[in-house]
Amino acid sequence: MKMTRRGFMLKSMAGAGLLVGSGALFSACMGHGVRRDDFRNGARAFEPVPALDEDTAAILYYASLAPSGHNSQPWYIKMIDRNEFLVGADPARRLTAVDPDNREALLSIGAFLENLSIAAGCLGYEAEIKVIANSQKDEEVARVTLRKAKATDYPISRLVSRKTVKRGHLTTVIKAADIDFLSGELKGHLFYFPRDTRHANCIKEGAIEAYRSWVERDAAQKENTAWSRLSNADARKYRDGLTTEGMEIKGIAGFYVRNFVSPEDFMKPGMLKQSLQFAVDRAGEGGGWIIITGYGDGVAGLIETGRRFERMALTARERLIGLHPMTQLLEEEPGQKLIASNHVSRMNAQFVLRVGYVESYPQPVSLRRPVSWFLRT
CATH class of the missing domain: 3.40.109.10 (NADH Oxidase)
Known part of the structure; x- marks a missing residue:
């Protein structure tokens, strides 16, 4: 008898308790997605x-x-x-x-x-x-x-x-010495807002609303689907895009997505709702937010900003600080309006990052x- 995706998921979840009891067996059965190494x-x-x-x-x-x-x-x-x-x-x-x-x-x-x-x-x-x-x-x-x-x-x-870290941010406020360390050549262009401050809460709510706008925008979702490499076969074929490992979908969930979910499934209401909930959960984690402003106008300014951002990102692991860009705040209309209404016009925000300490740094x-x-x- 052919098993449907829903049937597989129900049986998988029912058996999860047995698998969790044996880490080695669980890993052997589920495997992992394609990784860089x-x-x-x-x-x-x-x-x-x-x-x-x-x-x-x-x-x-x-x-x-x-x-x-x-x-x-x-x-x-x-x-x-x-x-x-x-x-x-x-x-x-x-x-x-x-x-x-x-x-x-x-x-x-x-x-x-x-x-x-x-x-x-x-x-x-x-x-x-x-x-x-x-x-x-x-x-x-x-x-x-x-x-x-x-x-x-x-x-x-x-x-x-270097790795973008999406999960596991601790709620500890980032120490001033560590912000100074991250700033490096970004001094005057890096602004840190500790969690639970008025400005941090404003950014968090704005990020969620911008993500909601992104989820509801058909063109954005079609583009997201086009760059999804969910199966191991597609990951090996293209070696780019959004894989289960890159999206940190692991264990039984990762196995299910790699084998039973198509990129087009991500556009279904249930999946979009889960995606939004993921963003809400992540926005609530971490020690605050960082905004990085640009170095001048035009192409040269964007290139210089990207270079200086990378210098900072390359050092974050040394302080066990996770960085997670939440770019929808700068891409979607609700986020753009929020930035414009809360900052002077000369504050040319180019990166919005959720930031937090992590207990251990995952491998890229x-x-x-x-x-x-x-x-x-």
């Missing part, structure tokens, strides 16, 4: 690229560990010669429903360029980066030239271990495309 080639974290020398391939791999909305990885590389290339915004990877002006894509490319600069330094190169785009819709964003230089001692492990699992997939020769 599943693609390691022995000690090598990245796959060789025949068209590139090993150093350039490594630099571009580390650059690609930058965060991006929906894990869309909106960049491409076009080689000019051996040590010079263009970094572009791939139009096929635009999030037109939630990021029509390419603001978030350029912030992500800024983070990509920061990782690139750091990785180049670690491998004995200096990366000269020149922003060449005149508008946010231009495809070619920056020109990069690599020159041999003395290697830096920056811990490249920071690039590998979100997938990355091989360098050869985003290389244009």
Whole structure:
């Protein structure tokens, strides 16, 4: 007899008590989703690229560990010669429903360029980066030239271990010393609002309303569906997007989603209600909120903001601080109105982050495309 999804879920939940009693058996039965480390080639974290020398391939791999909305990885590389290339915004990877002006894509490319600069330094190169785009819709964003230089001692492990942390934020207020540590070069552009303060509560409620608007907007949900890689087969095929591991859907729930849920199911009322409840629950966690403002206008300002954000994000693990962008506050009309009505016009908010201490830092699992997939020769 063919079992329906509902029937499977009921039987699975009924048997959950038996599985929980044996952690090893539970893990063996449920398995896990595809993770970044599943693609390691022995000690090598990245796959060789025949068209590139090993150093350039490594630099571009580390650059690609930058965060991006929906894990869309909106960049491409076009080689000019051996040590010079263009970094572009791939139009096929635009999030037109939630990021029509390419603001978030350029912030992500800024983070990509920061990782690139750091990785180049670690491998004995200096990366000269020149922003060449005149508008946010231009495809070619920056020109990069690599020159041999003395290697830096920056811990490249920071690039590998950076992770967006969605769950498990403690409600402890972040210490002033830790906020100062995170601020680094963001001083004057990073604003922390401790939980339960008036401003933090305003941001929390605004984030929930903005998320509700996102859930109710059909175009946004279709785009979210298009970037969902729920099955392990799709995760391996595309190596981008929203996977169960990346969304932190684990255990029996993760097994069920990977095997019995399609991306289109996420647009059904029941799933949308669960998604909204997830956002409500997460907004109630953590030690407060951080707003990061921009560095000037236009493409260059967005690139610089993305670079400085990444410098901060790379250090968060050292203080056991989880960062979770809740970008709907800047994407959806209710959130935009909230920001405009509560801040002076010169406060150009570019990131809204839920922030909180975590008891232990999870390992990064979100997938990355091989360098050869985003290389244009």
